[in-house]
Amino acid sequence: MQEDLFQKSGQNLLPFQGEVRYYPDFIRWEKASELYRRLEKEIEWKQEPIRLFGKTILQPRLTALYGDPEKSYSYSGITMNPIPWNNTLREIKFQIEKLSMESFTHVLLNFYRDGKDSMGWHRDNEASLGRNPTIASISLGETRNFQLRHYEDKKIKLNIPLNSGSLLIMGGESQHFWEHQIPKSKKVSKGRINLTFRKLI
Numbered sequence: 001m002q003e004d005l006f007q008k009s010g011q012n013l014l015p016f017q018g019e020v021r022y023y024p025d026f027i028r029w030e031k032a033s034e035l036y037r038r039l040e041k042e043i044e045w046k047q048e049p050i051r052l053f054g055k056t057i058l059q060p061r062l063t064a065l066y067g068d069p070e071k072s073y074s075y076s077g078i079t080m081n082p083i084p085w086n087n088t089l090r091e092i093k094f095q096i097e098k099l100s101m102e103s104f105t106h107v108l109l110n111f112y113r114d115g116k117d118s119m120g121w122h123r124d125n126e127a128s129l130g131r132n133p134t135i136a137s138i139s140l141g142e143t144r145n146f147q148l149r150h151y152e153d154k155k156i157k158l159n160i161p162l163n164s165g166s167l168l169i170m171g172g173e174s175q176h177f178w179e180h181q182i183p184k185s186k187k188v189s190k191g192r193i194n195l196t197f198r199k200l201i
């Protein structure tokens with residue numbers, strides 16, 4: 001019983017081969033709503049084309065990259081040049097770095113306008129992230145399901161509903177052995193903003 005009190009957040013949710021830690025109440029609810037409203041307005045959202053199986057399609061969500069100006073970030077056949085940090089993002093970065101004791105150089109932002117927006121199965125395993133990257137992910141707005149499955153045995157699956165104000169930290173070997181996605185949802189009609197803080201080396 002007692003132990004439950006201390007395990008509400010931060011314990012490793014993966015059974016093996018990596019770490020995924022969830023902090024459901026990292027930002028309190030009213031503050032999370034305020035940050036959502038600010039970021040919806042302030043961020044230079046774009047719908048980027050990507051190459052998938054030899055075809056060019058538009059991503060089913062809006063994105064933006066902010067961060068230290070000297071490094072660009074390439075994934076799924078696109079290269080993004082970062083926009084310099086703004087105050088809202090700097091404030092969130094500061095709080096995450098304090099909790100995780102890691103430092104981050106960039107944040108990739110995703111805006112899922114409604115349940116039709118999504119992100120398919122992938123691993124964040126670009127060489128520019130280093131061997132065992134720590135990725136810190138903030139959720140604001142509507143709750144969406146974050147699904148993980150083992151890369152080799154795809155039957156091993158986890159579902160984590162990410163609520164507004166939550167922080168999810170992926171680390172260790174997780175990007176080698178686990179892939180993740182945000183599936184489409186018929187139940188969701190409002191927006192969710194996600195921020196994934198990364199360290200590019």
Ligand SMILES: O=C(O)CCC(=O)C(=O)O
Nearest residue numbers: 108110124146182194196
């Ligand atoms: O929206 C999310 O929670 C996941 C985002 C993600 O996986 C990514 O940006 O690589």
Ligand SMILES: [Fe+2]
Nearest residue numbers: 122123124180
């Ligand atoms: Fe990802």
